[in-house]
Amino acid sequence: MVDIVHRVGxxxxxxxxxxxxxxxxxxxxxxxxxxxxxxxxxxxxAFRFHTPGGDExxxxxxxxxxxxxxxxVRWRVKGGPEEWVGTDVDxxxxxxxxxxxxxxxxxxxxxxxxxxxxxxxKWATFLLSLRDLVETGQGKPAPADLKIGDWH
Amino acid sequence: MVDIVHRVGxxxxxxxxxxxxxxxxxxxxxxxxxxxxxxxxxxxxAFRFHTPGGDExxxxxxxxxxxxxxxxVRWRVKGGPEEWVGTDVDxxxxxxxxxxxxxxxxxxxxxxxxxxxxxxxKWATFLLSLRDLVETGQGKPAPADLKIGDWH
Numbered sequence: 001m002v003d004i005v006h007r008v009g010x011x012x013x014x015x016x017x018x019x020x021x022x023x024x025x026x027x028x029x030x031x032x033x034x035x036x037x038x039x040x041x042x043x044x045x046a047f048r049f050h051t052p053g054g055d056e057x058x059x060x061x062x063x064x065x066x067x068x069x070x071x072x073v074r075w076r077v078k079g080g081p082e083e084w085v086g087t088d089v090d091x092x093x094x095x096x097x098x099x100x101x102x103x104x105x106x107x108x109x110x111x112x113x114x115x116x117x118x119x120x121x122k123w124a125t126f127l128l129s130l131r132d133l134v135e136t137g138q139g140k141p142a143p144a145d146l147k148i149g150d151w152h
Numbered sequence: 153m154v155d156i157v158h159r160v161g162x163x164x165x166x167x168x169x170x171x172x173x174x175x176x177x178x179x180x181x182x183x184x185x186x187x188x189x190x191x192x193x194x195x196x197x198a199f200r201f202h203t204p205g206g207d208e209x210x211x212x213x214x215x216x217x218x219x220x221x222x223x224x225v226r227w228r229v230k231g232g233p234e235e236w237v238g239t240d241v242d243x244x245x246x247x248x249x250x251x252x253x254x255x256x257x258x259x260x261x262x263x264x265x266x267x268x269x270x271x272x273x274k275w276a277t278f279l280l281s282l283r284d285l286v287e288t289g290q291g292k293p294a295p296a297d298l299k300i301g302d303w304h
Contacts (some may be wrong), residue, residue, distance in 0.1 A: 003154075007269035009301015067219035077201075092168030099302040101268055118254055124158075128300065148280065149161015150251040 002109040004120045008127045009099035012134045017100045020134050021073045021091050030130040030139035034059070041067050044078060049142050053096040060084060083115055102127060118151050154261040156272045158277045161251035164286045166222040169252045172286055173225045173243050182282040182291035186211070193219050196230060201294050212236060235267055254279060270303050 010017055027045065028035040032058075034048035041064050042119035048059035061079030065088075066072055082121045090105040104127055109116055125146045133139030140146055155178050172178035179197065180187040186200035186208075208245055212278055213231030215241075226297035227241045242257040254286055261268055277298045285291030292298055 003264065004157075004272070005264060005269035006273040007266060007301070007303070009303065072295075077290055097302045101301060103266060105269075109277075112155065113155060114159060114255060117157035117257075120156070120272065121158040121279065124273045125280075127273065128277075130191045131300075132221055148283075149159070149253065150249040151159070151161065 002112045002116060002121040004104075004106040004109070004116065004123055006102075006104040006120075006124055006127050008102045008104070008131050009096065010102065010131045010134050012100055014093045014095060014100045015103060016134050017093055017130075018070045018073070020130055022067055022069075026133075028141060031126055031139050032059075032142040033147075034142075037061075039064060039067075041065070052143055062089065069087065076129070083109060083113060083116070086110075102130070118148070121148050153259065154264045154268060156256075156258040156261070156268065156275055158254075158256040158258070158272075158276055160254050160283050161248065162254065162286050163251055166245045166247060166252045168227070168286050169245055169254060169282075170219040170222045172282055174219055178285075180293060182293050183278050184211075184294040186294075189213075190260045191216060191219075193217070197227070204295055209254075213284050214241065233267070235261060235265060238262075254282070264299075267303075270300070273300050 002091035020030060022039060024035055024039055032047050032049055034050060037043060038046040039045055043064050045062045049057050051057055059080060060077060063078045065076050066074035071093055073091045077084045077087050087109055092103040094101045106123060107152045129139040157249055174180060174191060175242060176187055176191055184199050184201055189195060189197040192195055195216050197214045198211060201209050211232060212229060214227035215230045217228050218226035223245055225243045229236045229239050239261055240259045244255040246253045258275060281291040
């Protein structure tokens with residue numbers, strides 16, 4: 001199995017980071033504006049992405065597996081690109097030196113493909129968008145996300 | 153073994169990206185200004201990092217394993233944090249849709265630790281610094297690198 005991992009420190013209390021990971025409004029503020037669904041455990045959250053012109057170009061359906069306030073959020077991918085379906089996304093929060101540390105994992109890819117590498121870089125930019133949202137009130141959710149090349 | 157992978161597309165010819173990966177001046181323009189050594193195959197390049205006050209806080213010594221013009225650069229880590237020593241760093245270039253695509257791997261970590269996650273995120277920011285250097289002439293090498301939390 002192949003895992004993508006990242007670590008970002010955010011200058012804010014865990015409750016603010018947790019809120020950005022566990023509510024539709026929070027998620028829409030750093031990943032993609034087109035976020036809808038039921039963010040409770042057992043629910044499904046739909047993340048969608050669009051061209052600047054407004055055409056839908058894809059997305060992910062995440063089943064919420066765990067919500068431990070101020071500590072952990074876990075999802076299982078229920079719909080999206082075939083490489084993603086069945087993989088797990090995990091945000092673990094801890095505190096260090098005035099920061100809330102987000103330890104991120106997108107785990108259990110069946111194999112490493114070029115798309116894995118793209119998603120790894122893209123996750124880094126979205127986690128920095130999460131950081132910016134929590135620290136400044138302004139993230140960079142899609143369609144205003146940072147582009148990283150020919151695959152967006 | 154654990155691998156960090158990333159993928160970034162750069163709007164420039166492969167020769168410009170290769171130059172930024174294979175010369176001291178190029179490397180100093182996106183990773184760390186304190187880059188010295190022999191960038192030829194069989195040589196060792198020393199990358200060092202400093203506090204804003206100028207104190208050295210660490211670094212890496214990379215043995216150059218491969219230089220295939222406009223296609224590939226490979227290093228083996230000879231000195232640095234113990235988690236890094238013996239691991240391999242690999243930049244593979246290809247062309248896609250007007251971009252030079254950099255497929256990056258930092259491979260053969262003995263285990264996944266929190267430092268792996270930190271380095272994964274940090275590599276993403278440095279690869280975007282490489283992109284900025286090649287596309288605009290201005291990267292963000294250390295000590296002006298983007299900070300990602302309590303571990304810099």
